[in-house]
Amino acid sequence: MNLFNAVMVGLKEIWAHKFRSLLTMLGIILGVASLVGMSALVKGMENGMKESLIAIGGLERVRLEENDIPAYQQHLTDQAVGCTMNDVYALEKSAPLIKLITPEMRLRDAMMTKGSKTFSPWVFSGTSPNALEMNQHTVEYGRMFNEIDDEQARNVCVVGTGIRDGLFGAPEQLGYEFNPVGEQVTIKGQPFTIIGMFQRYESEQERKAREYIKEHPPEPGNTNGPSRSKGWGGKRSNNFVFTMKNNTVYIPLNTMWVKFRSTAGSNNIPDARLSSMAVKVADVNSLEQAIQQAHNVLMHTHKGIEDFAFQTQEDWAETIGKAIKNARMSGGIIAAISLLVGGIGIMNIMLASITERIREIGIRKAIGATFLDVFIQILVESVVIAVIGGAAGLLASMGLVNFLQFLSPTENTPVITLNAMAMAFAFSVGIGILAGLFPAFKAAKLDPIQALRYE
Amino acid sequence: MALIEVRNVSKLYHLGGEEIRALDDVSLDIDSGEFISIIGPSGSGKSTLMHILGCLDSPTKGTIKLDDTMIENATAHQLAGIRNRKIGFVFQFFNLLPKLNVLQNVELPMIYSGLPAKQRREHSMEALKLVGLENRSKHRPMQISGGQQQRVAIARALVNNPKIVFADEPTGNLDSHTGEAILELFRKLSTEGRTIALVTHDPEIAAVTPRRIEIRDGKIAKEVDARLAGLDRAGAVIAGGKP
Ligand SMILES: Nc1ncnc2c1ncn2[C@@H]1O[C@H](COP(=O)(O)OP(=O)(O)OP(=O)(O)O)[C@@H](O)[C@H]1O
Ligand SMILES: [Mg+2]
Numbered sequence: 122m123n124l125f126n127a128v129m130v131g132l133k134e135i136w137a138h139k140f141r142s143l144l145t146m147l148g149i150i151l152g153v154a155s156l157v158g159m160s161a162l163v164k165g166m167e168n169g170m171k172e173s174l175i176a177i178g179g180l181e182r183v184r185l186e187e188n189d190i191p192a193y194q195q196h197l198t199d200q201a202v203g204c205t206m207n208d209v210y211a212l213e214k215s216a217p218l219i220k221l222i223t224p225e226m227r228l229r230d231a232m233m234t235k236g237s238k239t240f241s242p243w244v245f246s247g248t249s250p251n252a253l254e255m256n257q258h259t260v261e262y263g264r265m266f267n268e269i270d271d272e273q274a275r276n277v278c279v280v281g282t283g284i285r286d287g288l289f290g291a292p293e294q295l296g297y298e299f300n301p302v303g304e305q306v307t308i309k310g311q312p313f314t315i316i317g318m319f320q321r322y323e324s325e326q327e328r329k330a331r332e333y334i335k336e337h338p339p340e341p342g343n344t345n346g347p348s349r350s351k352g353w354g355g356k357r358s359n360n361f362v363f364t365m366k367n368n369t370v371y372i373p374l375n376t377m378w379v380k381f382r383s384t385a386g387s388n389n390i391p392d393a394r395l396s397s398m399a400v401k402v403a404d405v406n407s408l409e410q411a412i413q414q415a416h417n418v419l420m421h422t423h424k425g426i427e428d429f430a431f432q433t434q435e436d437w438a439e440t441i442g443k444a445i446k447n448a449r450m451s452g453g454i455i456a457a458i459s460l461l462v463g464g465i466g467i468m469n470i471m472l473a474s475i476t477e478r479i480r481e482i483g484i485r486k487a488i489g490a491t492f493l494d495v496f497i498q499i500l501v502e503s504v505v506i507a508v509i510g511g512a513a514g515l516l517a518s519m520g521l522v523n524f525l526q527f528l529s530p531t532e533n534t535p536v537i538t539l540n541a542m543a544m545a546f547a548f549s550v551g552i553g554i555l556a557g558l559f560p561a562f563k564a565a566k567l568d569p570i571q572a573l574r575y576e
Numbered sequence: 577m578a579l580i581e582v583r584n585v586s587k588l589y590h591l592g593g594e595e596i597r598a599l600d601d602v603s604l605d606i607d608s609g610e611f612i613s614i615i616g617p618s619g620s621g622k623s624t625l626m627h628i629l630g631c632l633d634s635p636t637k638g639t640i641k642l643d644d645t646m647i648e649n650a651t652a653h654q655l656a657g658i659r660n661r662k663i664g665f666v667f668q669f670f671n672l673l674p675k676l677n678v679l680q681n682v683e684l685p686m687i688y689s690g691l692p693a694k695q696r697r698e699h700s701m702e703a704l705k706l707v708g709l710e711n712r713s714k715h716r717p718m719q720i721s722g723g724q725q726q727r728v729a730i731a732r733a734l735v736n737n738p739k740i741v742f743a744d745e746p747t748g749n750l751d752s753h754t755g756e757a758i759l760e761l762f763r764k765l766s767t768e769g770r771t772i773a774l775v776t777h778d779p780e781i782a783a784v785t786p787r788r789i790e791i792r793d794g795k796i797a798k799e800v801d802a803r804l805a806g807l808d809r810a811g812a813v814i815a816g817g818k819p
Binding site: 483486490493 | 627632633652653656657659660661665667671672673675684685687688689690732736
């Protein structure tokens with residue numbers, strides 16, 4: 122009996138027991154669907170996290186922060202200088218492995234006002250013009266402040282779209298894109314001129330969702346009540362990194378130092394302490410050496426007191442990697458178990474089926490079916506069930522992933538990968554083979570006479 | 577040289593310490609073209625003998641040579657091939673596959689001998705014509721009468737052109753009229769040169785064949801060969817019909 126005949130016989134047998142076969146396939150369908158769905162979820166997670174990692178400057182960006190002085194240097198606390206512009210100059214001069222240094226002086230609880238509207242940015246920071254490159258910002262309207270603005274401590278600021286949305290209204294509310302460049306705002310009582318605005322940062326999925334809404338505007342009757350600010354940006358945003366970038370206000374470092382030093386709390390010391398420093402290494406592969414180099418330089422400027430610490434994104438990337446691995450593992454195990462259960466279902470039904478067909482097998486053997494003929498017939502039947510189940514499972518997984526996308530339109534949208542589909546399908550076929558082996562063997566080695574006598 | 581040579585064949589079963597001699601030192605030859613009946617009371621070992629002759633079962637002792645092949649040297653795979661090409665079986669309970677139609681049932685042996693579909697179809701239709709059922713090819717076994725089912729089984733047994741056809745109580749499940757028609761079919765096939773072995777407990781049926789082997793308690797008790805009595809084949813049938 123050739124394979125084509127065996128497949129036809131298998132299909133006929135499955136068709137003859139439609140409901141039973143469907144129930145049997147259900148195990149495989151669920152297994153495949155959960156495997157593909159799970160991997161799509163993890164893939165979505167991975168994509169979202171990768172986007173965030175790139176948005177905050179990638180692995181080559183390292184933060185330098187003040188840190189508690191180690192115990193053995195506690196007696197030197199008074200001497201500790203903290204991070205200052207001196208560190209910036211020293212690193213620029215003596216740490217060639219570091220290619221960009223951005224000092225930062227942050228102020229918490231800064232309120233911005235424009236007319237009757239107030240808004241508090243997530244990040245209000247005095248920094249140097251190169252913060253643009255360091256933090257992967259792009260100016261869409263106006264310009265970034267420059268060295269002259271900094272030197273003269275001008276009251277200028279560059280804002281994110283979230284700030285604009287909060288103070289002037291979001292495009293979704295106004296119906297047009299408002300350009301805030303040139304507007305006067307008040308920050309902590311000081312008048313500032315907005316000289317630039319960044320582009321809107323969002324994840325790939327947020328962008329798609331927004332474009333979709335643009336193309337399919339909601340019914341005008343559905344917009345209830347007066348326009349209002351719903352917190353940051355007035356829209357639900359699920360990605361912390363992008364939301365943070367959109368709600369950022371940058372002013373020149375000197376402006377921060379000159380205009381706000383009396384209110385800068387612990388920073389109110391004549392040596393102009395920075396709240397942090399961001400450095401970018403020239404090459405990610407020499408991250409370790411670059412940090413060591415920076416460390417050596419800083420130990421010098423800090424008079425040997427280690428009151429600073431480096432914070433790399435590596436830990437974060439590693440944590441992400443681990444979380445994804447764990448998710449993949451646990452999801453994979455669950456899906457594998459459901460596939461296994463599906464396989465057991467197939468084996469069960471095949472055993473029942475050959476018991477029902479002992480007489481048929483006896484007849485087939487009496488008229489010349491060999492061990493192999495019967496073995497292949499039963500095995501093929503089991504594989505055909507698994508293949509149909511697997512294919513249906515792939516269809517079901519598309520439905521499942523669509524449903525998941527519907528549930529979470531912007532955050533870590535699940536992405537079906539061809540890889541996962543191929544793997545799930547191969548897995549289901551493999552399970553079909555495994556599940557069929559024993560019943561096929563059992564049927565093939567039946568003694569024809571006993572099989573013929575069987576009632 | 578005989579088509580089948582059986583030498584000192586015994587088949588023993590062990591049931592709870594008791595030894596059952598289903599066949600006890602049986603020797604016989606069957607020539608090509610013979611029409612033979614194996615007769616005996618229930619439990620005498622007829623079916624056992626037929627299964628062993630038909631390579632469905634193997635003897636405990638003794639040797640069988642079929643068409644110059646020593647059976648005990650053959651592997652299970654080879655035995656399946658022998659059953660497929662050299663032997664045809666007709667059973668008391670027809671043993672058709674209920675899910676296949678008449679034509680597909682007849683095609684079955686050729687599927688295992690690997691014939692292409694077109695040839696399978698042709699040969700099956702020929703075999704069905706031989707048993708007079710060419711107009712029932714699309715029916716399911718359940719949609720035709722018992723006698724017709726047995727004809728389909730005979731067509732299936734003939735379709736691979738076997739050296740010998742074994743029929744175990746082929747009329748046992750049919751009314752006497754239908755049974756006679758089936759016997760007539762066997763007789764006709766015999767005159768066309770087929771080798772046929774009928775197994776029965778009914779002397780009236782056995783009387784149809786020129787040669788009769790009587791089995792009792794696993795032994796050959798008596799052998800009657802009408803040809804040796806000086807009767808030709810056709811005469812034997814007529815004589816057998818009126819004992
Ligand atoms: N698998 C078996 N195990 C034990 N004993 C068996 C087995 N098969 C057959 N026998 C015994 O062998 C003997 C011959 O059985 P067999 O089926 O050949 O008889 P038979 O002549 O065909 O009878 P019937 O006319 O009723 O079909 C019987 O006594 C039977 O009980
Ligand atoms: Mg019998």
